[in-house]
Each structure stands twice: as structure tokens, then as C-alpha cells.
Amino acid sequence: MPSARRSSSSAGERIAAIRSARRMTQGDLARAANISLSMIRKLEQGSRNPGDNVLDAIAAALGVDPSRLLHGTGRTDSRVHGTIPLLRQVITTCDFPDEGPVRPLPELQVAVREAVRCRLESQYVRLSYALPDLIAELTRGLRTASGLAPLLVTSYRAADAVAYKYGYLDLSARLIDLMRQTTVLVEDPLLAASVAYVRTEVFFATHTYEAGLRALEVEIDRLRTCKDTSLQYMGVLGSLHMRAAVVAARAGQVEDALSHRDEAWRLGGMVPESIYYGTAFGPDSVRIHEVSLAVSLGDSHLRPALDLGDTWAPPSSMPAERRSGFFIELARARLWAGMRDAAFDALRSARRIAPQHTREHPWVREDGETLLRLHRASSDELCGFAEWLGLS
Structure with missing residues (x-):
């Protein structure tokens, strides 16, 4: 397992790389994240390990999900799983919502659009943090404004994406039931x-x-x-x-x-x-x-998929979840065809596009285990990929 110093350095390197890609100086990032310049320098040098609040602030300032900064560590899983009890509470009490403020419709529409964006881009950490409060607010508002029903359905769908991807199938089924019930309120x-x-x-x-x-x-x-x-x-x-x-x-x-x-x-x-x-x-x-x-x-139908993988890739304008899904499916096709190295290349492409979606996908874990078993002398990169998946 990597040491704390190595994980810190890795996160710092990613912060520096993304900051540079955004054409931001360290001072720009410090001001945008409301963090001291000395802290930014220490993080990028690898001498400090960012806490959750600092990481969230930096990720928000850079416009990325915190998982982009944690690539290769095990922290993303715990951050998402830790929000599930809050989501369950909100869902359980949806018939008896608590009292509290409800923002004007335009502000709620903006919040829901952001949730949809996070879902399509597989930014599950940011999504799981935002959804409990958003769903609670929409549920409160629905008592007096039935026009919020479509927004609530959309938010339930975003929550279902988190629940389903992270293996909470009972919660996923409940959210789908709530989607169906709420849709009845809308003639659409x-x-x-x-x-x-x-x-x-x-x-x-x-x-x-x-x-x-x-x-x-x-x-x-x-x-x-x-x-x-x-x-x-x-x-x-x-x-x-x-x-x-x-x-x-x-x-x-x-x-x-x-x-x-x-x-x-x-x-x-x-x-x-x-x-x-x-x-x-x-x-x-x-x-x-x-x-x-x-x-x-399967079988005779694999050839067109293999040919497509050799000649085409999804454009970057498509949602990250859809693009990473393409490479996850392609990896399986290549593995079945005996193309081990090409299968691993596809898995790495999926990881670059949407790390959280890739890491939680059951096929990726299965195919990762298969590649480890088939490669008697596994490369450092394959072993590192398996470690990232939690397979070793």
C-alpha cells in the first residue's frame, strides 16, 4: 500500500497539473479556494496531506470532483459510502418532510441541473454530498408547489445513480419507486x-x-x-x-x-x-x-465491436459515464477475444475518463481479476491498477 507521503504527493501533483491546465497560478487557486498560499505550496510539494474540507474547497475552485485529486487512493469510496445513511434518512421521511426554507424555483432548477451534470460526468462524491439536502428541500417544497415534482424525479434519479453504482440495490429500488410515484403528479x-x-x-x-x-x-x-x-x-x-x-x-x-x-x-x-x-x-x-x-x-457478434474499438472512440463532448462505459464494454469484448493487453488499455481509458464509475463497475473488477490471473508476470502498472480497484 502507498505511504501517506506518497498519497499526499500524488494528490499534490494532480492539484498542480489541473491548476496549470486551468492557467491558474498558485495564488489564483489559493484565493479561489479561500486557502492560504503556503498551504497550496505545501500540498503541491507533497509535504502536506489535504483534509476533506481543504480537498473539497480546492476541487470546487478547480471545477472538478474531489475524486480527480484522489486518484489512486482509497478515500473516495468512504466519502461516498459515508453519505448513504443521510440519503436513507431523507428517503425514509419523505412522507413527513422536516420544516425549513425552500429556495425560489430558478435557484432550485440550477441546483438540479448541477446534479444532473454530476451524474452524467460520474462525479459521485460531489453528487452524494449535495443530494440529501437537495431532496429534502424539494420534498418540503412539493407540499405547496406541485410544479417541483419533475425536479424531484430528476433528483431521485441522480440519487439512484449513486445507490446503484455503489451496490445499494435496495435503496436504488426504493428510489425508483419514488420516481414512479412522483411522476404520477405530472402529466408528462x-x-x-x-x-x-x-x-x-x-x-x-x-x-x-x-x-x-x-x-x-x-x-x-x-x-x-x-x-x-x-x-x-x-x-x-x-x-x-x-x-x-x-x-x-x-x-x-x-x-x-x-x-x-x-x-x-x-x-x-x-x-x-x-x-x-x-x-x-x-x-x-x-x-x-x-x-x-x-x-x-457474445461469440460471433464480437467482431463488429472489436473493429469499432480499433477505429472509433466516443467524442469528448459526450458524458463521461457514457464514454467510460464504452471502454468498459470494449475491454470485456477484447478479453473474451484473447486480446489481454488491448483489454487493459481499454480499462485504463475508462479510468482516465471516469475514475469513480470505472472503479465501482463490477465488470471492471471481474476483468481486472482475470487479467491478474492470466498474466503470470504482471506488470507494475497492472498491479497498480488492481491495487486501485482494491483487488490486492
Whole structure:
């Protein structure tokens, strides 16, 4: 395990690197973070180890998640897990919210947009710190302003991302139920469809893929009855087909999987790559799901995924979670094809893009263990990656 001095130096090096990339001097960072210049210097020199409050202040000043500064240490896990009891308390008492202030609607909209951004960028530390208070405030406000319901649904979805990624499946299921209940307060079929998309996590977690496919197809049929030709409509409908393709593949229903894939491609060609009701959709998202589909189908379907990985990478404009997911799926395809070094390269790419998403992904841990087992003389870099995952 790395020493405290080494961890401190590593964090200091990252602070210095990101500060330089932002074209900030040490003095600029000190003023933005409200920290003394001498503290910044000591951190970057590695002679001081940042505490949580200092780390949060520096991360906020640099505009990054604290995990970017902790890359390679074990602290990120504890920081996220430590917020789960607070989130549980808020969820448990949602029927009887506490008293307190509620900000004006425009301020709440800004806060929820920031939560969505953190979710899409896999910034789970910042997200988990902000959500308990935000959800409590929205729950209070909902008693007198039903117009807050869509914001509350969106915040529940952000909380579900944390719960699901960090293995709190019971909390995830409860949050999805709350999303569904709150959606009833809003006459918005697209919001309901977006919740159906998220609900698929329950079927993934329990491996009940056939039921998950039926649920998605019911939602697709319901949405088709809407007389809507907007980009938002096509984006939401396309995302349902995109997910249905993967679920059908997991269920072993190849024809259904390919049919939903084709419909996703058709709709993807009609809209620009963007975020539709909280989900990324468009040509690039469908292309990424081709890899997920290939991995789910396996065997003869892997070749297109391998070829895509050799010739294409998701653009940086896409959400970090979606981009890292591409490389996680590609790593599995390459591993199954016997391409060990290329598989590890893909895992490293995923880590660079979204370290928290990568570290908590069960496939990354499985594939990391497999690579360690297959490489009799493991490289220092592979061993370091395994240590980062907590495998050694």
C-alpha cells in the first residue's frame, strides 16, 4: 500500500497539473479556494496531506470532483459510502418532510441541473454530498408547489445513480419507486418514459431480462400513441429502443435485440447527439450501445465491436459515464477475444475518463481479476491498477 507521503504527493501533483491546465497560478487557486498560499505550496510539494474540507474547497475552485485529486487512493469510496445513511434518512421521511426554507424555483432548477451534470460526468462524491439536502428541500417544497415534482424525479434519479453504482440495490429500488410515484403528479409521458428507462436497472440487478424487456416494450407502445414529433420525443423513444436492444440480447432474444437496435439507429439518425430527459441519445450513443449489444450477444457478434474499438472512440463532448462505459464494454469484448493487453488499455481509458464509475463497475473488477490471473508476470502498472480497484 502507498505511504501517506506518497498519497499526499500524488494528490499534490494532480492539484498542480489541473491548476496549470486551468492557467491558474498558485495564488489564483489559493484565493479561489479561500486557502492560504503556503498551504497550496505545501500540498503541491507533497509535504502536506489535504483534509476533506481543504480537498473539497480546492476541487470546487478547480471545477472538478474531489475524486480527480484522489486518484489512486482509497478515500473516495468512504466519502461516498459515508453519505448513504443521510440519503436513507431523507428517503425514509419523505412522507413527513422536516420544516425549513425552500429556495425560489430558478435557484432550485440550477441546483438540479448541477446534479444532473454530476451524474452524467460520474462525479459521485460531489453528487452524494449535495443530494440529501437537495431532496429534502424539494420534498418540503412539493407540499405547496406541485410544479417541483419533475425536479424531484430528476433528483431521485441522480440519487439512484449513486445507490446503484455503489451496490445499494435496495435503496436504488426504493428510489425508483419514488420516481414512479412522483411522476404520477405530472402529466408528462416523456418523464414517465424516462423513469421506465431507469427502472430497467432493477431487471439488470435481478437478471430478469425477459420481464425487463416486456416492461420496456409496454412503455414503447404507450409512447407511440402520443402525437408528438419533437426532438425530445424521438430522443426519449430512441433511448428506450436502445436499452431494449441490450435487455433483449441479455435475454437471448437475438431477433428482438436486432429489431430494437435498428429502430434506435433510425431514431438516432433523426436527432442530434444530446441529453433527452436525462439520458444521452443520438448517433454516437447508439454506436456505443453496439458494443454493449455485441458483448451481450457474445461469440460471433464480437467482431463488429472489436473493429469499432480499433477505429472509433466516443467524442469528448459526450458524458463521461457514457464514454467510460464504452471502454468498459470494449475491454470485456477484447478479453473474451484473447486480446489481454488491448483489454487493459481499454480499462485504463475508462479510468482516465471516469475514475469513480470505472472503479465501482463490477465488470471492471471481474476483468481486472482475470487479467491478474492470466498474466503470470504482471506488470507494475497492472498491479497498480488492481491495487486501485482494491483487488490486492
